[in-house]
Amino acid sequence: MSFYEVCQRYGKFDFDSFFKQVTDADIKRIIAKSRLSETDYLALLSPGAEKHLEEMAQKAHRLTVQNFGRVIFLFTPMYLANYCVNQCVYCGFNIHNKLERKKLTLAEVKREAKIIADTGLKHILILTGESRRESPVSYLRECVEVLIKYFTSISIEVYPLEEKEYNELISVGVDGFTMFQEVYNEEAYAQFHPGGPKRNYRFRLEAPERACRAGMRTVNVGALLGLHQWRTEAFLTGLHAHYLQNTFPDVEISVSPPRMRPQLGGFPPKVEVSNKNLVQYILAFRLFMPRGGVTISTREPSELRDRLVRLGATKMSAGSSTAVGGHSAGCTQTGQFEISDTRSVMEMANMLYVQDYQPVYKDWQTL
Amino acid sequence: MRITLNGREEILKDGTTLTELVSLKQLNIGEVIVVYNHQLAKKESWPNIVLKENDGLEFLRFVGGG
Amino acid sequence: MRDVLMIGGKEVTSRLFLGTGKFSSHRLIPEVIRACGSQVVTVALRRIDPEYEEENIVSYVPGECILMPNTSGARNAEEAVRIARVARAAGCGNWVKIEVIADNRYLLPDNYETVRATEILAAEGFVVLPYMSPDLITAKKLVEAGAAAVMPLGSPIGSNRGLRTRELIRILIEEIPLPIIVDAGIGRPSEAAEAMEMGAAAVLVNTAIATAGDPVAMGRAFGLAVEAGRLAYLAGPGKTHEYARASSPLTGFLRD
Numbered sequence: 001m002s003f004y005e006v007c008q009r010y011g012k013f014d015f016d017s018f019f020k021q022v023t024d025a026d027i028k029r030i031i032a033k034s035r036l037s038e039t040d041y042l043a044l045l046s047p048g049a050e051k052h053l054e055e056m057a058q059k060a061h062r063l064t065v066q067n068f069g070r071v072i073f074l075f076t077p078m079y080l081a082n083y084c085v086n087q088c089v090y091c092g093f094n095i096h097n098k099l100e101r102k103k104l105t106l107a108e109v110k111r112e113a114k115i116i117a118d119t120g121l122k123h124i125l126i127l128t129g130e131s132r133r134e135s136p137v138s139y140l141r142e143c144v145e146v147l148i149k150y151f152t153s154i155s156i157e158v159y160p161l162e163e164k165e166y167n168e169l170i171s172v173g174v175d176g177f178t179m180f181q182e183v184y185n186e187e188a189y190a191q192f193h194p195g196g197p198k199r200n201y202r203f204r205l206e207a208p209e210r211a212c213r214a215g216m217r218t219v220n221v222g223a224l225l226g227l228h229q230w231r232t233e234a235f236l237t238g239l240h241a242h243y244l245q246n247t248f249p250d251v252e253i254s255v256s257p258p259r260m261r262p263q264l265g266g267f268p269p270k271v272e273v274s275n276k277n278l279v280q281y282i283l284a285f286r287l288f289m290p291r292g293g294v295t296i297s298t299r300e301p302s303e304l305r306d307r308l309v310r311l312g313a314t315k316m317s318a319g320s321s322t323a324v325g326g327h328s329a330g331c332t333q334t335g336q337f338e339i340s341d342t343r344s345v346m347e348m349a350n351m352l353y354v355q356d357y358q359p360v361y362k363d364w365q366t367l
Numbered sequence: 368m369r370i371t372l373n374g375r376e377e378i379l380k381d382g383t384t385l386t387e388l389v390s391l392k393q394l395n396i397g398e399v400i401v402v403y404n405h406q407l408a409k410k411e412s413w414p415n416i417v418l419k420e421n422d423g424l425e426f427l428r429f430v431g432g433g
Numbered sequence: 434m435r436d437v438l439m440i441g442g443k444e445v446t447s448r449l450f451l452g453t454g455k456f457s458s459h460r461l462i463p464e465v466i467r468a469c470g471s472q473v474v475t476v477a478l479r480r481i482d483p484e485y486e487e488e489n490i491v492s493y494v495p496g497e498c499i500l501m502p503n504t505s506g507a508r509n510a511e512e513a514v515r516i517a518r519v520a521r522a523a524g525c526g527n528w529v530k531i532e533v534i535a536d537n538r539y540l541l542p543d544n545y546e547t548v549r550a551t552e553i554l555a556a557e558g559f560v561v562l563p564y565m566s567p568d569l570i571t572a573k574k575l576v577e578a579g580a581a582a583v584m585p586l587g588s589p590i591g592s593n594r595g596l597r598t599r600e601l602i603r604i605l606i607e608e609i610p611l612p613i614i615v616d617a618g619i620g621r622p623s624e625a626a627e628a629m630e631m632g633a634a635a636v637l638v639n640t641a642i643a644t645a646g647d648p649v650a651m652g653r654a655f656g657l658a659v660e661a662g663r664l665a666y667l668a669g670p671g672k673t674h675e676y677a678r679a680s681s682p683l684t685g686f687l688r689d
Contacts (some may be wrong), residue, residue, distance in 0.1 A: 017600050029669060057683035244607075249573075276687045310683055373480045393587040394481060397491035400523045405515075417474060427519065429491045431459070432477025432503050432550075433452025433590070433639030 002209060003243045004202050007184065007236060014106055015232050020045040027052045031059055036288045037148055044284035045231045053280060060286035060312045067291050071358045073315040074348060075123040075155070078112055079324045079336070080104050080143055084129030086196035088182070090260060090267040092226065092336045093129045095196065099334045102324045103134055109143050112327045113150040119319055119345040122362035123153040125178060127336075130159035130198060137165045140200070141172050148173040152365040155218065160207035166214035175366065177205065178220040178295075179210040180256065184236035188228040208240070212248040219244060219251050225278070226260030234281040241285075241292050254293025254315065257281050261299045261337040267287030275304055279311055286312035298339040303353075305341050309355055318348040368420040387423075392426070398410040401429040437665060438634055440612060441528065441581040443499065443558030445474045448629065450501070450614065451652070451657040452639025453490055455591075461648050462493040469652035475501045475530055475637070478520050483540035491525075501562065503530040510549035517554050529554060530616075531563040532585070540590045544571040548578055555579025564616050567601035572609045584611055584637065587628065591640045593620030596628060606632040622651075622658030629662025 022043045030040045039331065043049065043313055044056065081103035084093040092099070096162040104112065116124060124147060128135040140158060147154055155176025156169060166177070181204060183189040189201050198204065208219050221240050223233040237255050245253045257278060260269040282294055296313045298320040305316060321327055322335030343351070368381055371390075379388065384406060389399055401408045402425040408416060418424075438445040451471035453462055473539065474494050494500060502520035507513035510533065517529040533546040548561045548571060549603055555561045560581045567585035575583050585602050588594035595618060596602065606613045612634030619625050620685070625636045638655055645651035 053684045053687065055684050061683055279684060279687060306684075307686055378648045381599075392481075395489070399481065400478070400519065402519055407519050409522075417587070427523075428481050429476045429480050429520075429523075429525070430479045430490060431453035431456055431462075431490050431643075432505055433475055433637070 002206050003240055006187075006243050007205070007238060010236065010239075011186075013230075015042075015235075018042060019048065022046040022048045024048070024051065028055075031055050031287065036333065038239060038242070038302065040179060041284055041288035042235050044287060045234055045281065047231075049284070050276065050280060052148055053276070053283065056283040056287060057279070057311055061310050063286055063290040064312050064314065068314050069358075070356060071360050072309060072313065072352055073123065073360045073363055074121060074318045074345060075153075075315065075320065076116055076119075076121055076317055076319050076327075077118065077125045077127055077157070077321060078109075078347070079127050079145065080140075081128040081131070081135045082324050082336070083131035083134035084196075084355070086130050086198040087194050088196075088198065089192050089194070090224070092199055092334065098161065101134075103139075104143070104325055106142055106146055107324055108328070112325060113147050116319075117150040120361045121318075121345060122151055122365075123155070123176075124151045125155045125157055125176070125317070127157045128159070130196065131225070132159070137161065137168060140169060144169060144172045144174055152362055153218075154200045155220075160204045161210070162212050163210040163252045166211050166216065170215050173366075175216060176217040176218040177208065178222075178256070179207045179211070180222045180224055180258065181205055181237075181240070182224045183227050184233050184240070185228045192227055194340035208244055209247070212244060212342075216251060218293075219248075220254040220256055220293070222258055222295075224258055224260060225273045225281075226271050228271065230271055230273045230281065231276055234284070238285050238288055241289060244344045245292065252293060253289075253311055254295050255285060256295040256297065257285075258297055258299055278304075279308075281310045282308065297342040299337065300340055302341040302343055306351055306355070309352065309357055310347040314350065318343065319345040368418070370418055370420075370422045370424060372424045373426055378416060383418050385416040385418065388418065388424075389407065389413065389426075394426065398428050400429075401425070436663070438612060440562070441455055443560075445472055445499070445657075446470075447634070447656070448635040448663055449625070449656055450475065450616075450637035451642065452637060453494070453643075453665050454639055455643040456648065457643075459488050459490060459493045462490070463495060464649050465642060465652040465656055466495060466498065468649045469642070469656035471652075471656075472498055473528075473635075473637075474498045475503050475639070476525075477505045478516055478523075481505070496613055499528055500525050501528040501530050504563075505532045505534070507531075507533050507550075508535045508546075509533060509543070510546040510553065510609045513546070513550040514553050517550075517559060518557075521559065525553065527558060527564065528560045531561060542566055542586070544568060547571075548574045551575055551580050551682040552578035555581075561575070562614065567598045567605055569601075569604055569608055572605050576609060576611055580611060582612040582614050584614045586617040587615050587624070588618030590617045592618055593641055594618055598633070599627075602628070602633070603631055622654045625655055626658040626662035626665075629659055630665045632666050635659075 027049050082093050083101050119246045154174050219238040223237045241253045241255050295315040297317045352359045447470045449471050450473040452475045473497045501524045504513035504516040513533050533543045535543050551561045562582045565583045572583050580678040614620050614635040615628040616635045616637040620641045642651050
């Protein structure tokens with residue numbers, strides 16, 4: 001059964017009346033449980049659970065330390081190209097937006113790689129917009145062949161591929177995969193993605209399954225918070241992670257809870273997602289999936305990121321730029337969105353040491 | 368003729384039917400399960416099964432078990 | 434809410450499955466079944482030994498019970514499959530407990546052969562309940578193979594040593610989307626209750642009842658224990674305060 005079918009089960013589910021029935025006693029009982037069901041997770045995402053955030057936080061912190069130790073994995077994104085044929089109404093790379101379109105040459109990839117590698121990071125995430133013409137799989141492959149000399153782990157965040165294309169990229173050294181479904185609610189998805197290949201909801205939704213089957217070592221999923229009701233989107237993201245972990249027990253599964261940021265095009269969030277909401281989501285997810293990774297990007301302000309270290313986060317990006325070539329160009333380019341936490345890798349590491357945490361630059365190396 | 372019954376060789380008169388063999392062994396027809404040459408033989412077919420050289424038979428029954 | 438155990442499309446009323454081996458007399462069996470309320474009853478298929486006159490066990494099992502022949506005696510998948518087919522053809526219904534044992538010292542099951550037999554028999558329309566050593570990966574393979582339930586052992590067959598594999602069974606209960614039925618090793622009603630409190634869907638008991646001083650009374654005790662354990666599981670754990678109020682709150686920075 002694919003995750004699409006799992007999602008369908010909740011197509012007609014009345015979330016609002018479920019939330020109304022959740023009692024304080026329910027939340028207390030769920031927090032005490034050692035293993036949560038899908039509906040337990042949903043209850044922890046309810047408005048009623050907001051009164052219990054501190055209890056949830058204590059348990060989430062303990063579970064995170066128990067399963068991951070006092071460490072945060074650091075990585076940085078490298079944007080390879082911003083050509084895009086999609087019309088995502090909220091994205092700076094939207095085909096209708098006027099910005100300088102660019103694709104790194106292999107020499108430029110090498111230059112960026114050197115600069116990033118000098119910070120000590122060994123894990124990198126490469127990104128492109130969706131353009132099979134400008135950024136085909138063969139181009140990704142060539143970039144990976146350059147990057148593999150500098151990094152021990154290369155993750156991709158690109159348009160959805162076929163399983164054999166994932167196989168091809170894995171064969172040259174890719175071991176991680178990130179794909180944001182953006183919106184899990186199928187109707188809302190259609191509204192936000194009026195044109196381009198990204199309109200195909202199901203092909204995107206099932207990309208993580210294809211990546212797992214192809215043999216990715218780490219797989220990260222997420223919804224872009226601010227587009228649709230965050231509680232149900234958080235719920236479906238958690239279910240997605242849970243489904244992947246159950247179906248592919250040998251893959252490390254993580255979620256990202258990215259909130260919308262200002263970007264070119266100026267699309268305002270449809271839904272307000274407060275710090276408190278974000279924390280509730282992360283805590284509920286940690287209780288639901290004690291071994292699931294939680295990735296926090298530089299979209300979030302430094303003060304909040306510092307707090308999230310002890311609230312369930314396991315991975316953070318650092319020293320980021322969302323512009324193509326942004327690590328070397330000194331960044332006059334327009335990025336995909338504005339980052340908030342602009343600290344360098346070393347500054348992030350210092351913040352972690354102060355909290356008695358260790359930064360991890362290199363988690364593994366494939367031999 | 369020689370047949371094998373429950374792993375042991377036995378000599379039988381030529382022309383013996385399965386029904387005759389079951390009564391020869393003084394077994395309760397109601398509860399014996401017969402596997403004849405690796406196939407379950409239904410009770411209705413027993414009178415028509417004329418045993419022949421080298422046939423293999425298993426006489427089974429349900430017993431207590433956990 | 435009604436608490437129903439569904440196996441192979443059938444509603445099972447009692448969560449205590451009874452094995453019929455080792456009773457001093459078959460005549461005890463209907464009495465024990467009445468006392469403990471079991472609805473699923475296992476039997477075995479054996480060669481007739483003309484030296485040892487034994488009565489037909491099936492006639493002692495009330496007609497409303499589900500007969501579950503086991504494949505005891507099978508040392509590999511092929512033998513188990515053969516026994517299952519004969520039992521079904523002999524009119525024993527389509528339930529089967531797969532038991533493949535090639536270890537005469539501890540009588541521990543061969544998980545690999547068990548998965549193979551499950552796959553073959555499930556494809557032939559049997560309701561397959563495989564007996565296995567509690568192992569998560571094997572259990573997942575049994576799910577894929579089409580098992581109707583998974584029956585991990587609590588300790589070796591007939592040992593009456595209780596839930597020695599507790600932690601592994603707990604993992605199966607958490608991870609496997611099929612009924613988990615603890616089979617083998619349960620020696621006392623308290624152990625049956627413990628398995629049920631953990632969330633086992635049912636337990637299968639034989640030796641502990643059959644060899645008790647008073648099997649009928651012991652059957653009743655097991656029936657009550659299984660029910661009590663199930664009720665406790667459904668009632669949910671009491672409110673425990675696992676965490677002392679933290680001296681430094683983690684969420685104090687959040688303001689509405």
